[in-house]
Amino acid sequence: MWAARGARDTRRPPSPSSSLHSATFSNRRPTRTPTPRPPSRVVPSSPPRTAAELPRKSTSNDKHHNRVNMQRDEASVSSDKERQEKYGDENGISNLQLEDLIQMIQNTEKNIMLLNQARLQALEHVETVLKEKEDLQRKLKILETRLSETDARLKLSAEGQFGTEINDSLPVLELDDIKEENMLLKDDIQFLKTMLIEVAETENSIFTLEKERALLDASLRELEPRFIDAQADMLKSGPRQYDAWWEKVENLGDLLETATNKVENAAMVLGRNHDLEDKVDKLEASLAEANISKFSCYFVDLLQEKIKSVEERFQVCNHEMHSQIELYENSIAEFHDILSKLVEETEKRSLEHSASSMPSELWSRISLLIDGWLLEKRISYNDANTLREMVRKRDSCLREAYLSCRGMKDREIVDNFLKITLPGTSSGLHIIHIAAEMAPVAKVGGLADVISGLGKALQKKGHLVEIILPKYDCMQNDQVNNLKVLDVVVQSYFEGNLFNNKIWTGTVEGLPVYFIEPQHPAKFFWRAQYYGEHDDFKRFAYFSRAALELLYQSQKKIDIIHCHDWQTAFVAPLYWEAYANLGFNSARICFTCHNFEYQGAAPAQDLACCGLDVQQLDREDRMRDNSHGRINVVKGAIVYSNIVTTVSPTYALEVRSEGGRGLQDSLKLHSRKFVGILNGIDTDTWNPSTDRHLKVQYNANDLQGKAANKAALRKQLNLSSTNASQPLREFEGIADHFQNNNNIRLLLKYDDSLSHWIYAASDMFIVPSMFEPCGLTQMIAMRYGSVPIVRKTGGLNDSVFDFDDETIPKELRNGFTFVHPDEKALSGAMERAFNYYNRKPEVWKQLVQKDMRIDFSWASSASQYEDIYQRAVARARAAA
Numbered sequence: 085m086w087a088a089r090g091a092r093d094t095r096r097p098p099s100p101s102s103s104l105h106s107a108t109f110s111n112r113r114p115t116r117t118p119t120p121r122p123p124s125r126v127v128p129s130s131p132p133r134t135a136a137e138l139p140r141k142s143t144s145n146d147k148h149h150n151r152v153n154m155q156r157d158e159a160s161v162s163s164d165k166e167r168q169e170k171y172g173d174e175n176g177i178s179n180l181q182l183e184d185l186i187q188m189i190q191n192t193e194k195n196i197m198l199l200n201q202a203r204l205q206a207l208e209h210v211e212t213v214l215k216e217k218e219d220l221q222r223k224l225k226i227l228e229t230r231l232s233e234t235d236a237r238l239k240l241s242a243e244g245q246f247g248t249e250i251n252d253s254l255p256v257l258e259l260d261d262i263k264e265e266n267m268l269l270k271d272d273i274q275f276l277k278t279m280l281i282e283v284a285e286t287e288n289s290i291f292t293l294e295k296e297r298a299l300l301d302a303s304l305r306e307l308e309p310r311f312i313d314a315q316a317d318m319l320k321s322g323p324r325q326y327d328a329w330w331e332k333v334e335n336l337g338d339l340l341e342t343a344t345n346k347v348e349n350a351a352m353v354l355g356r357n358h359d360l361e362d363k364v365d366k367l368e369a370s371l372a373e374a375n376i377s378k379f380s381c382y383f384v385d386l387l388q389e390k391i392k393s394v395e396e397r398f399q400v401c402n403h404e405m406h407s408q409i410e411l412y413e414n415s416i417a418e419f420h421d422i423l424s425k426l427v428e429e430t431e432k433r434s435l436e437h438s439a440s441s442m443p444s445e446l447w448s449r450i451s452l453l454i455d456g457w458l459l460e461k462r463i464s465y466n467d468a469n470t471l472r473e474m475v476r477k478r479d480s481c482l483r484e485a486y487l488s489c490r491g492m493k494d495r496e497i498v499d500n501f502l503k504i505t506l507p508g509t510s511s512g513l514h515i516i517h518i519a520a521e522m523a524p525v526a527k528v529g530g531l532a533d534v535i536s537g538l539g540k541a542l543q544k545k546g547h548l549v550e551i552i553l554p555k556y557d558c559m560q561n562d563q564v565n566n567l568k569v570l571d572v573v574v575q576s577y578f579e580g581n582l583f584n585n586k587i588w589t590g591t592v593e594g595l596p597v598y599f600i601e602p603q604h605p606a607k608f609f610w611r612a613q614y615y616g617e618h619d620d621f622k623r624f625a626y627f628s629r630a631a632l633e634l635l636y637q638s639q640k641k642i643d644i645i646h647c648h649d650w651q652t653a654f655v656a657p658l659y660w661e662a663y664a665n666l667g668f669n670s671a672r673i674c675f676t677c678h679n680f681e682y683q684g685a686a687p688a689q690d691l692a693c694c695g696l697d698v699q700q701l702d703r704e705d706r707m708r709d710n711s712h713g714r715i716n717v718v719k720g721a722i723v724y725s726n727i728v729t730t731v732s733p734t735y736a737l738e739v740r741s742e743g744g745r746g747l748q749d750s751l752k753l754h755s756r757k758f759v760g761i762l763n764g765i766d767t768d769t770w771n772p773s774t775d776r777h778l779k780v781q782y783n784a785n786d787l788q789g790k791a792a793n794k795a796a797l798r799k800q801l802n803l804s805s806t807n808a809s810q811p812l813r814e815f816e817g818i819a820d821h822f823q824n825n826n827n828i829r830l831l832l833k834y835d836d837s838l839s840h841w842i843y844a845a846s847d848m849f850i851v852p853s854m855f856e857p858c859g860l861t862q863m864i865a866m867r868y869g870s871v872p873i874v875r876k877t878g879g880l881n882d883s884v885f886d887f888d889d890e891t892i893p894k895e896l897r898n899g900f901t902f903v904h905p906d907e908k909a910l911s912g913a914m915e916r917a918f919n920y921y922n923r924k925p926e927v928w929k930q931l932v933q934k935d936m937r938i939d940f941s942w943a944s945s946a947s948q949y950e951d952i953y954q955r956a957v958a959r960a961r962a963a964a
């Protein structure tokens with residue numbers, strides 16, 4: 085499958101067909117990172133000897149339990165390893181200690197589960213005992229009936245109605261004795277009944293206990309994820325915390341062991357109840373025997389004795405049960421206490437942890453806070469600068485002050501910040517980008533990618549980077565974090581009047597951004613589109629002036645103001661002609677032209693709208709266009725900037741001749757400050773192994789997902805699926821014609837998500853541009869394993885090297901190129917690519933993998949920008 089980018093012949097506003105065309109699809113779901121699972125729980129088939137499972141305290145010889153422990157240990161060890169790989173051993177705690185600690189925590193947690201299991205099983209036993217008690221009651225009833233029968237018979241026999249046999253064998257005196265004994269027996273049985281009621285009460289209290297245990301269980305489940313976090317935190321804790329945690333975990337272990345023993349004792353007591361039941365059985369049997377042997381005195385004695393012993397045993401058991409339950413209740417309360425302390429500590433630790441690795445997003449918020457306070461005149465210029473310096477240095481005091489501000493009133497926060505202002509120095513620069521686009525909040529094309537990509541890379545290098553954009557009505561507000569309007573109005577000059585501007589702030593991709601919303605009747609940025617308005621010149625002249633006014637009023641001590649393309653090229657002459665005289669002159673101006681096709685030429689008098697002096701600037705050596713009697717804003721930026729760049733070394737050469745579109749002489753004149761730096765791509769945004777827009781994520785080592793994306797896109801675009809390697813072609817004029825074609829689709833729309841998918845689905849990416857200042861698409865394509873076929877021009881020439889060109893080092897060869905801007909040359913390059921694709925799939929695969937591994941990140945390009953910024957700043961300081 086192929087994606088082709090239209091030959092470049094127009095720039096802003098981009099033609100809707102300017103980029104990606106292709107097709108494919110798959111209905112496979114993306115592979116997802118497995119959700120972390122809770123630690124496995126082992127439920128033993130009998131009440132566990134949990135002490136054996138407590139670390140370093142094992143006493144059990146039970147084979148089954150040993151096996152269970154071994155499985156658990158293996159699980160703990162492997163998860164420990166994973167954690168160690170993830171977090172490393174930053175604080176010098178020995179691996180062994182950490183392993184022990186983690187293993188201990190995991191075992192402890194599992195033991196809690198096991199303890200609960202044991203409790204459940206103990207309860208099951210209690211239920212059994214309850215049933216057995218009922219049996220016992222039934223049997224006692226029978227016993228009672230039989231006794232009363234015996235009583236009746238004895239009565240009859242005493243009255244002489246019972247036959248001679250009895251009268252012969254039992255004298256009357258003996259019968260009286262038996263009667264009395266039977267009465268005693270009855271009392272005993274009554275007593276036994278009372279005891280059984282007591283047992284029932286004990287059971288009730290066990291059920292109450294069980295309820296409490298269930299609550300505890302629920303809170304345990306809630307605590308489980310925090311507990312896991314705490315384990316991770318512990319890996320990062322210093323030795324002191326490690327010791328404290330260790331001690332707590334050991335206490336917990338001891339407590340659990342005690343509780344376990346108690347449960348074991350309870351189980352023993354229940355066992356004794358079984359014995360008791362056996363004895364009652366025997367009693368019953370003996371009674372039957374006594375009945376058969378017709379009330380032998382000896383038997384009744386025996387019976388009485390047995391009942392007495394039953395009663396005694398019952399009392400002992402009951403007492404034991406009560407004390408066990410009491411102990412168990414106490415240990416649960418203790419356990420609860422330790423658990424709450426553990427939670428408290430975990431929360432404290434996680435707060436400390438987040439403080440040590442505060443993301444750039446938060447630093448950006450602090451930076452915006454400081455600027456807001458300065459504009460609102462709540463802090464002085466000096467304090468603001470000191471605080472900014474601290475932001476730049478990622479100062480830990482400032483971080484602490486910010487983190488401790490939660491819930492404070494505004495005034496208190498300001499005071500808090502002012503308290504920690506200390507003088508400091510830094511080699512980092514304060515860089516402001518003023519631009520018309522920024523990805524992903526306001527993106528039309530590559531300029532937007534550059535602003536966020538370069539900004540992030542410079543921020544990573546320790547510079548304080550801020551962006552100023554127009555507040556477009558059509559921008560993606562959902563891509564801005566913390567978007568809010570400042571309680572301040574910045575006035576700026578336009579066409580002889582001052583106009584209010586609302587200032588919005590927010591972070592985009594972790595960078596602090598200002599959005600200017602002009603309160604001008606022309607509603608400059610309420611046009612439902614970024615470019616293409618009849619008054620574009622005025623719209624962006626207004627914006628450039630307002631952006632400088634914002635910087636001026638916020639009294640920032642800026643090192644670099646970086647403006648981009650003709651829309652913000654006004655900044656360079658405005659800064660030096662209108663603001664430097666006011667003392668706002670610490671910054672050096674850098675101008676990047678992303679495309680010399682667009683130069684912002686207009687009738688000379690139009691320049692006056694933003695306060696520039698037309699008389700002064702409409703001169704050959706300043707802003708007058710080289711070929712027409714107009715003024716040219718890009719020329720003005722070339723003349724007035726300290727640094728001028730364009731987006732690739734080859735394009736920098738091209739624009740010194742024809743490619744300069746009339747500005748070649750100016751560029752030659754200012755060639756000492758002019759340089760071409762190849763753009764990078766934002767490798768976080770463009771990453772096939774994490775890209776959420778794809779059907780299936782993949783990487784250079786596992787290309788299966790790429791094929792799945794291709795199949796998915798083909799299906800989505802309703803293309804034939806009979807031949808998966810069928811190519812697509814393009815061109816607007818034949819879009820309708822292609823609509824019913826099985827192998828071709830022409831897509832004429834801007835769709836960011838689809839663009840990601842197309843990069844992933846395509847095998848080849850054709851960029852046959854007539855000219856291409858840099859081009860990002862060929863680099864993004866390579867990152868997604870789509871081999872570029874490009875014309876050797878501009879940045880394409882600096883990033884794509886022909887696979888068959890033996891004059892180029894082999895390791896650099898990554899695509900297919902052609903020079904002549906005609907169909908024959910393009911077909912030749914495509915044929916060569918197809919040859920490899922169809923006939924040498926292994927070679928092709930290696931090429932795809934190699935392309936995916938090329939580093940197109942901003943890192944090296946940002947270093948070049950950093951270098952030229954620093955040199956310009958150093959020159960300025962030396963001159964001062």
Ligand SMILES: Nc1ncnc2c1ncn2[C@@H]1O[C@H](COP(=O)(O)OP(=O)(O)O)[C@@H](O)[C@H]1O
Nearest residue numbers: 103104529530531833834835836839859860861
């Ligand atoms: N139709 C489109 N839908 C979504 N994104 C697009 C589209 N066309 C181009 N893009 C994106 O715009 C950027 C183009 O950058 P670049 O190659 O420098 O071209 P340009 O300078 O014309 O903007 C890339 O991020 C590309 O993915």
